[in-house]
Amino acid sequence: MKKTIVVYKALPSEIEAYLRKNADVVNVDPNDHAAFVAALKTADGAIGASVKITPDMIEGATKLKALSTISVGYDQFDVDDLTRRGIVLTHTPDVLTESTADTVFALILASARRVVELAEWVKEGHWKSSIGEACFGVDVQGKTLGIVGLGRIGGAVARRAALGFRMNVLYTNRSANEQAEKEFGAKRVGLDELLAQSDFVCLQVPLTQQTRGLIGANELKKMKPSAILINASRGPTVDESALIEALKNGTIRGAGLDVFEQEPLPADSPLIAMKNVVALPHIGSATHExxxxxxxxxxxxxIGALEGTLTQNIVNRDALGR
Structure with a gap:
């Protein structure tokens, strides 16, 4: 008897066909909360992204054995609760590494060279003569990049920085990244030292209880006044109110942001009007490929999780024993 899978995000036709070959597929609009919860109650598995699935939504879903998120991050789920229920959670950590690292470096370059601000300035008809210091940015090559969290994406950013732009790479991580140290000359330091020495501070950490609000007013004050903060990890890793204040009063030079505390970014957010902010609509891995x-x-x-054959990309391996 075929398993039943709930699909709560539009998928490419050939991928939905692959699922239908292996299971009965039920497409649900997650914005219809009642219908979504009802579908989960009788499902064996579910696949989607960008929707919070809480414990109460799967209460009574006795058949549910696996959830698959189309993302590397999994803060939309209560992992401990899923593990207690014996529900396997899977994610996609490897396939998005390089495209996300490209986005991070695009933020570094755009923020340093004021690309978005000056492109708009030209389109608004202000370019009347040769530019002067009012349009100058800062160099990226040869500068110091501090990466908070040197995992897959952080390592890919370090490679671009060290080999492509001859940048000095500092990093903080729970454990040493010997490969990055050997290949890119990365140096592991404490967070305070990283903040004090870096020209660009790049956050590449998952959202956990430990990383929520990791960068607040105190941390921003430890950064150079000429430094730029880059965040393409998760919005709540930064205290947004403290960042806005730091950008207003010149505590730091600028910010390149792909993620925010509230997404989509509210139209009245002060960040939108700030010339020293590059704000993107969470496009980290958003390429067709x-x-x-x-x-x-x-x-x-x-499918692998439901068939009991999956050996990788499992967030909560302890659920396998339940």
Missing amino acids: TRHAMARNAAENL
Whole structure:
């Protein structure tokens, strides 16, 4: 008898066809909360992204054995609760590494060279003569990049920085990244030292209880006044109110942000009007190639988890024993 899978995000046609070959598929709009919860109650598995699935939503879902998120992050789930229920959670950590690292470096370059601000300035008709210091940015090459969290994406950013732009790479991590130290000359330091020495501070950490609000007013004050903060990890890792204040009063030079405390970013957010902020709509892995690969990976993760053959991309391995 085929398993039943709930799909709560639009998938490429060939990937949905792959799921239908292996299971009965029920497409649900997650904005219809009642219908979504009802579908989960009778499902064996579910696949989607960008929707919070809380314990009360899966209460009574006795058949549910696996959830597959089309993302590397999994803060939309209560992992401990899923583990207690014996529900396996899978994610897609590898296929998006390079495209996300590209986005991070795009933020570094755009923030340093004021790309977005000056492109708008030209389109508004202000370019009347040769530019002067009012349009100058700062160099990226040869500067110091501090990476908070040197995992897959952080390592890919370090490679671009060290080999492509001859940057000095500092990093903080729970454990040493010997490969990055050997290949890119990365140096592991404490957070305070990283903040004090870096020209660019890049956050590449998952959102956990330990990383929520990791960068607040005190941390921003430890940064150079000329430094730029880059965040393409998760919005709540930064105290947004403290960041806005730091950007207003010149505590730091600028920020390149792909993530925010509230997404979409509210239209009245002060960040939108700030010339020293590059704000993107959470596009980290948003290329045609990568998003397709993520969907394929997530679909294969789900089928593998339901069949008991999956050995990688499992967030909560302890659930396997339950």
